[in-house]
Amino acid sequence: MRPSHRLFIFLLLLIFLDGALYLHAKHLGNILKDDRAVQTIAVAGLGLTDLCVATEARYTRHPAVSDPMAPFMDHPGAIEHFPTGSFWQAPANSFIR
């Protein structure tokens, strides 16, 4: 078998795998659509403002409604304490006081 034929077989396998993943994404998308309908009710009914991703610090649990400058507010010159604070970017604060 020519090396290029082996390569084509390998590429076909990758295409098959990616095709299967594409179908998975479609399926997952449909499941998440149902979830989102329920999530929308929770957001509206409880007035939620943020995703529950990191719960360690208020500025990463609720970045939309917490003090964006909180990492440096604990005492003058305080440096960042929580790991997520260096991973999450503070929102653009032109509108926030």
Added chain:
Amino acid sequence: MAMIPKGLEKQLNTLDFALSSLWRRKLKNLGIMMVFSLVIFLLGSFQMLTGALTSSADAVLENTPEITIQKMSAGRQEAIPQTYIKKLNSIYGIRAIIPRVWGYYFDESTLANFTVLALDHNAMPNGSKLNLTLSDGHFPKKTETGTAVLGGSVQDILELGDRRVFSLFRPDLSLKSFQVVGIFSKQTDLLTNDLIVMNVDDARDLFAIPTSHVTDLCVYVANPTEIETIAKKIAGLLPDTRVLTKSQIQKTYQVVFSWRSGFASICLLTALVAFAILAWDKASGLSPEEKREIGILKILGWETGDILAVRFWESTLVSALAFIIGCTAAYIHVAFFDASLLKPVMVGWSVIHPPFKLLPTVTLADLLLIFTFSVLPYLGATVIPAWRCSTVPPDSAIR
């Protein structure tokens, strides 16, 4: 084979030659491909995860409160007096003002941080449908004091099992007991995983907040196009408050997970630079053996274009395969393994680890960005030295 056009047959032969050449130096080439795939995997995973979180936020936060008012004092948020509600009555166009009491409860025994939320949910939009968000039980009525609805992780961390009663400490360390009347469904974990929802009076009692104060105010307006105007009026009327509008809250998640966020950019740029150095070192410095090979091929009658075609095929194969493998692995990592490599840095020291049931976002723009950052520089780093070498006279190359 007779059916294959001559030009294509030539390219196939060149491809065969390139593959054999790659296989001769398999250790080096497989090593480069593995590192290359790893870099693309990291970039792809980060982009797919943050894209999925951003699009989830976009979709579900559409019904977030139209205006949120918080009182500020010395640069920090503090409880807002209920008398502010009366002051707002003079603004025409406000449909409803709903006071909320919320805050964080740090459980010292488990080191978990819960979000405690209390409001009159019957006054909220969709408040009557809230029972649909529960997998079990119901939302407490106004008269049901001492009751709470728990997020999935809260129940697990408090190790309640079948028990329906739990206690939390007030600031003076006296205990306040609650009866669990509902558990949030797993479908809402992305929003409610750490939530404890209770009556306003219970929350006031738990946090020792006086009845004259609440944490913030949710404002709903009659005409949604007037949100910004009314927000400006509120800010003018209550100068010691921070007024957040729905659009500002929604914008937060468009920037919060960004390439520019410190940790991500340091890790990903370091990985890219490390790969660029590796690729340059491995690919650009042609070994004497490779130079001799080029010289021999030229003596055998190969043209510069043919040699370049072989090098081009070699680098295209290595980089394109690494690109496909890296992106495929990134999707599998985010979709099937909850982005377990990135999750620790996303959640930090959080004790509550919400499951990331997310649909990895794969957009053409992201793929092109990763392609441009990774594949194109590699092609340049390999083809240019080969072109330089193949233009020198063959006798000097093999000498």
